Amino acid sequence: MAYKITDECISCGACEPDCPNQAISEGDTQYEVNPDRCTQCVGAFETPRCADLCPVDACIPDPDKEESKEKLLEKWRKLHPGDEPAAGTF
Numbered sequence: 735m736a737y738k739i740t741d742e743c744i745s746c747g748a749c750e751p752d753c754p755n756q757a758i759s760e761g762d763t764q765y766e767v768n769p770d771r772c773t774q775c776v777g778a779f780e781t782p783r784c785a786d787l788c789p790v791d792a793c794i795p796d797p798d799k800e801e802s803k804e805k806l807l808e809k810w811r812k813l814h815p816g817d818e819p820a821a822g823t824f
Contacts (some may be wrong), residue, residue, distance in 0.1 A: 736769035737782055738801035743792040748797045752787055754778035755813050764792075776803060777810030777819035 736757075739749075740814060743764035750758045755778075757771035767784070774795070775782045784793035801809070807824045811817075 735774070735795050735797065735802050736772035737774060737784055737793050738769075738794045738796035738799075739767055739784075741763050741795060742790050743788075744790055746789060747787065748787045749784035749793060749809070750823070752783040754757040758784060767793075767796075769796065770817070771809075771813060772799075773806040773813070774822050776806035777814065778823055780822055809814050 739758075741764070745760070747760070747765070747766050749820070750760070755771045755773055755776060757768045757773075758765055759768065760766075776821055782793065807819060810819060
């Protein structure tokens with residue numbers, strides 16, 4: 735499932751530069767996650783970087799965007815053609 739950023743976001747920007755899929759961008763009042771690009775860091779990191787870095791725990795799984803690890807890895811491969819996922823990330 736993709737992650738989402740809740741209203742608790744303080745727009746600190748800690749999450750955006752570490753997103754391996756460029757799924758996070760600055761919105762009008764807070765940062766936002768593009769669910770078409772979010773793989774929960776499957777393929778890149780062992781845990782979702784946005785959630786790890788957020789100082790106010792505003793990055794959470796979006797229950798409306800549930801996907802299996804296989805689907806997330808498939809999405810990662812489409813976003814990173816020719817690359818191999820990092821060991822231990824899927």
